Amino acid sequence: MATQLSADTPEMVLNYPRPDTFYDEVYGANGDTRQHWRYLLDGLGSLGADGLRERQRKAQRILRDDGATYNIATAGLGSRTWGLDPVPLLIDSEEWSRIEAGLIERAELLDLVLKDLYGPRELIRHRVLPPELIYSNQGFLRACQGVQIPGEKQLVLHAVDMVRGTDGNMVVIGDRTQAPSGAGYALENRSVMSRVLPSLFRDSQVHRLSLFFQALRRKMASLSPNGDSPRVVILTPGAYSETYFEHTYLANYLGYSLVQGGDLTVRNGYVWMKSLDGLHRVDIILRRVDDTWCDPVELRSDSHLGVPGLLEVARAGNVVIANPLGSGVLENPALLKFLPQIAEFFLGHDLALQSTQTWWLGDPDDRDYVLANLNKLIVKPTTRRSGEHSVYCADLTPEELDEVKRRICDDPIHYVAQQTNLPGSSPSWQQQELLPRATVLRSFAVADQSAYSVMPGGLTRVASSTEQAIVSNQLGATSKDTWVLASEPQRRVSFFDERQPSYREDQTSDLPSRVVENLFWLGRYSERAEAAMRLMRTVFIQLNSPAPLPEAVRDLLLKAVTQVTTTYPGFTAEDAPLDQPENELLSVILEPSRAGGITSNLQAMLNCSEETKEMLSADTHRVINDLRDELESLPQFLGSGLAAAPEEALDPLVTTLLALSGLTQESMIRGFGWRFLEMGRRLERTLQSTALLRSLLVPVLDDSDQEQVVETVLLTTEVLITYRRRYRTRPMLNHGLTLIMLDKTNPRSLHYQIDLLRQHIEQLQSRERSPVLSDEHRSVLEALTLVQLSRPDELANSDDEGVREALDERLARIQTLLCTAANAISDRYFDHRSGPQQLVQTGWSEEP
Structure with missing residues (x-):
C-alpha cells in the first residue's frame, strides 16, 4: 500500500494497517497517507517501538504523579489513573476552520432554544417541537421559567460529541449542556504530551488552548450580578464524582475556590461560602453538579449535593449559575431529530454541522421503523441516568432484543434510536504497536462577548479494542490529545487577560471550612497511623529478638497495641491469645474495617487527601500515590505471616508518612x-x-x-x-x-x-x-x-x-x-x- 512517507520510514509506521472501517484519519480515499500526518508518523517512527513505549510509561507516570484519575461511579474512591494514548489525533487547519464554524453556529442555535423553552416557547406554539417531548423530559425544570443570567447568551458552556460520517465529515452524536466535562482533561492531556513529545509538539505548530480558558475567565467575570471583582466558585459533587480530578485541576488552573454543596449557604437572599474567616458572598457558581441535584428545596429533595434555596437566589438575580439550571433539557437526544426544523425556524437555513439521524420513539411512525430495524440501530434514553448506557443492538441476542422492545413499548417517549454511526478510526499505541481504534471527539465552546469561542481540538476518546463500538470512559476507553495544526507558528499567549479586573485581596483567604476540617483530620489520621506502625515495628522486633521475651513484657506490649490503636477488645480480652498473637496483629494491620487499625487509619487519611486535593502540591500528590501503592501491596508482604522480619513491611509506609510530613512543612503556604x-x-x-x-x-x-x-x-x-x-x-x-x-x-x-x-x-x-x-x-x-x-x-x-x-x-x-x-x-x-x-x-x- 502506498503511504508516501519518507524513504527511511521505520517498519513500525509502515506496518500500520489500513482498517476495514469506512474512514481512517491517516489514510485518504486512495490509500495515501494524508499530508498533515506525515511529519508526526515519521517522528514516531524515528522513536521506534522502544522509544514510544518509554514515552507512554513516562506519560502514565506524570498522570499518576499529577493525581489525574477517572473514578468509576460504583467503585467508591477506588479510582483509576487517567489513560492517555501517546499518539495524538491530528486535524489540519483548513478542516478545523469548517468544524469550528459549525460548532459556533450550533452553540448559537441551542442558546436560542434554551431562551425560548424557558421564555415564550414559540417552538411549541408553532408546532416545531411536540410539547410532550419537552414537558415529559426530566431535564425541563418548570421552576426555572424566566430565570436569566446577565448578558446576551444564556448557554455559557457547550460541549459536542462528534464522529466521522460516511462522507468523512464530522457528525454530531450528542450535546452536553448541564455541566460539560472534559475540558480539564483535555488541558491535562496537552500538558503531558508537550512534555513527553516536546520537539514533535513544538514543530507541529499546534493551536494552543490558552485562549479558550482565557475566554472562560473573561465570561465568568462578565456575569457578576454584584459589580466588579466577582467571587467565582466551582461547585463539585465531591471526591466520589467520576471527574473529581478535573474539578480540582480547573479550580487550581482558573484560580477559583472549589466547593461542595455543604460549603455554601443561603442567607438574606444571597449565597455565601462558609469559611474560617466568616461568610463570603458568592457571585458566580461554575457548577459540576447536574440540574436536579443543585437545590433540594425546589428540585430534588433527597439531594445532598446542592444548596437549599439556591434556585430562589438565582431567580432573584443575586447569584449566577453557569450553565443556568434547566439547561439539561438541551441534552435530550430527541432534539437531534428536530434540529433541522429548529434551525430553519430561527436561522432560516440548515446547520452546517449535521447531526446523526435520530428517531424519537414517541412518534408512532418512528417507533414502527425502529422496532422493525432494531438490530441495526443504537437505542438511548432521552435522559441520562446513572448506570444506563446506550445499547448497540447489533450485539444483542434475540432475548435481549425482545427486552429492549418491551422497554420501548412500555415507555416510548423516553427513548430514541440513532443510526449506527460507528466512529472512524485513528492510530493508537496498543499492544506494543500502532493499531486502528474507533475515536470520538468532544469539543467545547464558551460564550465570549458577542459570539462563542471554541477550544481548538478538545478531548478525544479512543476505544480500547476493535470490539468496543460505543466509546465511553465508563466502558474502559482511554483518551488522546487533539492537535489542531496551524499553518504558521503559534504565538505564545498568556492565560491571564490583563484587561480583566484584579480580584480582591481578601479572596486569597477563601477556604471552605470543609477543606480545613479535612486537612485537620489528614494530620490526625497520619499521626494515628504512624504511631501505630512505630509501636507495631517495635513489638515485632521485641517478639522476634534472639533472647526470649519475658511473659510480663510480652503481655504488656500486646495489650499496649490494643490500647494505643483502640482496637478493642483485642489483647485486653480475658481469652486473648497472648501466646499466639499473630492473627490479631495481622488483623490490626490489614483489616480495613477495623476502626483504629493501620489500614483503616491510612484509608481515612487518603480519603481526607482526596477532599483536599486542590490544596496539595504536585510533590505531595506523588507521595500520597506512593503511600497508596505501599498500602495496596501490604497484604502481599505480610502474606506469609510474621515469621520473617515483618517490621520491614511497615518501614516504607512510615518513611512515606515522614516524607509527607516534610513536604507539608516545606511546600505549604502558612x-x-x-x-x-x-x-x-x-x-x-x-x-x-x-x-x-x-x-x-x-x-x-x-x-x-x-x-x-x-x-x-x-x-x-x-x-x-x-x-x-x-x-x-x-x-x-x-x-x-x-x-x-x-x-x-x-x-x-x-x-x-x-x-x-x-x-x-x-x-x-x-x-x-x-x-x-x-x-x-x-x-x-x-x-x-x-x-x-x-x-x-x-x-x-x-x-x-x-x-x-x-x-x-x-x-x-x-x-x-x-x-x-x-x-x-x-x-x-x-x-x-x-x-x-x-x-x-x-x-x-x-x-x-
Missing part, C-alpha cells in the same frame, strides 16, 4: 490550611504519646523487665539513641520521662507538641482581638502547664497497687484536656455551632 493540618498533627501526636506512656509505663514491673519496657518506649518514640548519648546509663524511667515529656528540644516530646499547638491557637485567636480565652485555648494552656509542672522522679514512683498512680492521673488529665480542645476546635471552626468566626477584615457593607 495559611489557615497549613495551620489546621499542623494543629491536627500536633494534637494527635500528643494523644498517641500519652496513650503509649499510659499503657506501658503506668504498670510496675520487675527492674529488668521495666528497663526493657522503657527501652521499648524510647525506641518507639525515636529517642533511644539520644537517651544513650545524653545519660550513658541503662534505661531509667525518670530520665525517659524527662526526655519524652519535658524536653523542649525533642520534637516528639509532649512539651514540644503542646506548645506548638498553643502557638497555632493563639495565632488564630489574635485575629479576633478578644481578651477572653477560648475553650480550646484554656484546655491547651492547662495541659501545657501540667507538663511543665511535672517532676519525673515523683511520677516514676509507684504505689502499693503496682501502678504509678501519679503518672496515670497526670497523663489521663492531659488526654482529657486535649480531647476537650479537639472538640472545641471542631465546634468553633467546623460545625459553626458558635457562629462564623471573623478571622480577617473584609470591609463589606453587607451583613449575612
Whole structure:
C-alpha cells in the first residue's frame, strides 16, 4: 500500500494497517497517507517501538504523579489513573476552520432554544417541537421559567460529541449542556504530551488552548450580578464524582475556590461560602453538579449535593449559575431529530454541522421503523441516568432484543434510536504497536462577548479494542490529545487577560471550612497511623529478638497495641491469645474495617487527601500515590505471616508518612490550611504519646523487665539513641520521662507538641482581638502547664497497687484536656455551632 512517507520510514509506521472501517484519519480515499500526518508518523517512527513505549510509561507516570484519575461511579474512591494514548489525533487547519464554524453556529442555535423553552416557547406554539417531548423530559425544570443570567447568551458552556460520517465529515452524536466535562482533561492531556513529545509538539505548530480558558475567565467575570471583582466558585459533587480530578485541576488552573454543596449557604437572599474567616458572598457558581441535584428545596429533595434555596437566589438575580439550571433539557437526544426544523425556524437555513439521524420513539411512525430495524440501530434514553448506557443492538441476542422492545413499548417517549454511526478510526499505541481504534471527539465552546469561542481540538476518546463500538470512559476507553495544526507558528499567549479586573485581596483567604476540617483530620489520621506502625515495628522486633521475651513484657506490649490503636477488645480480652498473637496483629494491620487499625487509619487519611486535593502540591500528590501503592501491596508482604522480619513491611509506609510530613512543612503556604493540618498533627501526636506512656509505663514491673519496657518506649518514640548519648546509663524511667515529656528540644516530646499547638491557637485567636480565652485555648494552656509542672522522679514512683498512680492521673488529665480542645476546635471552626468566626477584615457593607 502506498503511504508516501519518507524513504527511511521505520517498519513500525509502515506496518500500520489500513482498517476495514469506512474512514481512517491517516489514510485518504486512495490509500495515501494524508499530508498533515506525515511529519508526526515519521517522528514516531524515528522513536521506534522502544522509544514510544518509554514515552507512554513516562506519560502514565506524570498522570499518576499529577493525581489525574477517572473514578468509576460504583467503585467508591477506588479510582483509576487517567489513560492517555501517546499518539495524538491530528486535524489540519483548513478542516478545523469548517468544524469550528459549525460548532459556533450550533452553540448559537441551542442558546436560542434554551431562551425560548424557558421564555415564550414559540417552538411549541408553532408546532416545531411536540410539547410532550419537552414537558415529559426530566431535564425541563418548570421552576426555572424566566430565570436569566446577565448578558446576551444564556448557554455559557457547550460541549459536542462528534464522529466521522460516511462522507468523512464530522457528525454530531450528542450535546452536553448541564455541566460539560472534559475540558480539564483535555488541558491535562496537552500538558503531558508537550512534555513527553516536546520537539514533535513544538514543530507541529499546534493551536494552543490558552485562549479558550482565557475566554472562560473573561465570561465568568462578565456575569457578576454584584459589580466588579466577582467571587467565582466551582461547585463539585465531591471526591466520589467520576471527574473529581478535573474539578480540582480547573479550580487550581482558573484560580477559583472549589466547593461542595455543604460549603455554601443561603442567607438574606444571597449565597455565601462558609469559611474560617466568616461568610463570603458568592457571585458566580461554575457548577459540576447536574440540574436536579443543585437545590433540594425546589428540585430534588433527597439531594445532598446542592444548596437549599439556591434556585430562589438565582431567580432573584443575586447569584449566577453557569450553565443556568434547566439547561439539561438541551441534552435530550430527541432534539437531534428536530434540529433541522429548529434551525430553519430561527436561522432560516440548515446547520452546517449535521447531526446523526435520530428517531424519537414517541412518534408512532418512528417507533414502527425502529422496532422493525432494531438490530441495526443504537437505542438511548432521552435522559441520562446513572448506570444506563446506550445499547448497540447489533450485539444483542434475540432475548435481549425482545427486552429492549418491551422497554420501548412500555415507555416510548423516553427513548430514541440513532443510526449506527460507528466512529472512524485513528492510530493508537496498543499492544506494543500502532493499531486502528474507533475515536470520538468532544469539543467545547464558551460564550465570549458577542459570539462563542471554541477550544481548538478538545478531548478525544479512543476505544480500547476493535470490539468496543460505543466509546465511553465508563466502558474502559482511554483518551488522546487533539492537535489542531496551524499553518504558521503559534504565538505564545498568556492565560491571564490583563484587561480583566484584579480580584480582591481578601479572596486569597477563601477556604471552605470543609477543606480545613479535612486537612485537620489528614494530620490526625497520619499521626494515628504512624504511631501505630512505630509501636507495631517495635513489638515485632521485641517478639522476634534472639533472647526470649519475658511473659510480663510480652503481655504488656500486646495489650499496649490494643490500647494505643483502640482496637478493642483485642489483647485486653480475658481469652486473648497472648501466646499466639499473630492473627490479631495481622488483623490490626490489614483489616480495613477495623476502626483504629493501620489500614483503616491510612484509608481515612487518603480519603481526607482526596477532599483536599486542590490544596496539595504536585510533590505531595506523588507521595500520597506512593503511600497508596505501599498500602495496596501490604497484604502481599505480610502474606506469609510474621515469621520473617515483618517490621520491614511497615518501614516504607512510615518513611512515606515522614516524607509527607516534610513536604507539608516545606511546600505549604502558612495559611489557615497549613495551620489546621499542623494543629491536627500536633494534637494527635500528643494523644498517641500519652496513650503509649499510659499503657506501658503506668504498670510496675520487675527492674529488668521495666528497663526493657522503657527501652521499648524510647525506641518507639525515636529517642533511644539520644537517651544513650545524653545519660550513658541503662534505661531509667525518670530520665525517659524527662526526655519524652519535658524536653523542649525533642520534637516528639509532649512539651514540644503542646506548645506548638498553643502557638497555632493563639495565632488564630489574635485575629479576633478578644481578651477572653477560648475553650480550646484554656484546655491547651492547662495541659501545657501540667507538663511543665511535672517532676519525673515523683511520677516514676509507684504505689502499693503496682501502678504509678501519679503518672496515670497526670497523663489521663492531659488526654482529657486535649480531647476537650479537639472538640472545641471542631465546634468553633467546623460545625459553626458558635457562629462564623471573623478571622480577617473584609470591609463589606453587607451583613449575612
